[in-house]
Amino acid sequence: MNVEYMNWIAKAIDEYYKIDIFVGAGMSVREYVTSIIEDLCSNVPPQGIYYLLKLQDAIIGMGALRQLGENIGEIKRMYIRPAYRGKGYGKALLLQLLQKAKESGYHSIISRFGTIHDYRTPSLPFFRVH
Numbered sequence: 696m697n698v699e700y701m702n703w704i705a706k707a708i709d710e711y712y713k714i715d716i717f718v719g720a721g722m723s724v725r726e727y728v729t730s731i732i733e734d735l736c737s738n739v740p741p742q743g744i745y746y747l748l749k750l751q752d753a754i755i756g757m758g759a760l761r762q763l764g765e766n767i768g769e770i771k772r773m774y775i776r777p778a779y780r781g782k783g784y785g786k787a788l789l790l791q792l793l794q795k796a797k798e799s800g801y802h803s804i805i806s807r808f809g810t811i812h813d814y815r816t817p818s819l820p821f822f823r824v825h
Contacts, residue, residue: 696747696754696755696774697728697735697757697772698724698728699773699776700757700772700774701724701727702724703774704743704752705717710728715764721782726798735759735772738759738760738762740795740799741800742761742799743759743760743762743768744760744795745757745758745759745760745772748775748784748787748788750784751780755758755775755779755784756776756779757769757774757783758771758773758774758788758789758792759772759792760799762799763805766800767786767802768796768801768803768805769804770792770804770805770806773788773789773792777786784790
């Protein structure tokens, strides 16, 4: 799932900005994910949590929460596979992440977005509502 997510990001950045982020990094997407996956998944409650969203036998999405500072959390890697978007899975995952943030004592939550021409622009209305 992380390889798919990073391929999606890399493709969008290449399309919009004509930058191949992995050429500059000197490694493939799979090598990059392998190098960061331990750190990404090492955030355990209350410092963070990592979810894989599973429907029947298919993993359809993922999302993470990690601690940035005292009482501050960050939502990371929020991704739903394209075939499952618009069906409420993203909302359910976001609400679960926000509940875990509350349980962990976070008073502020950050989710970073890029420019108006960003590849995540279609998800902005979703986050504004929720």
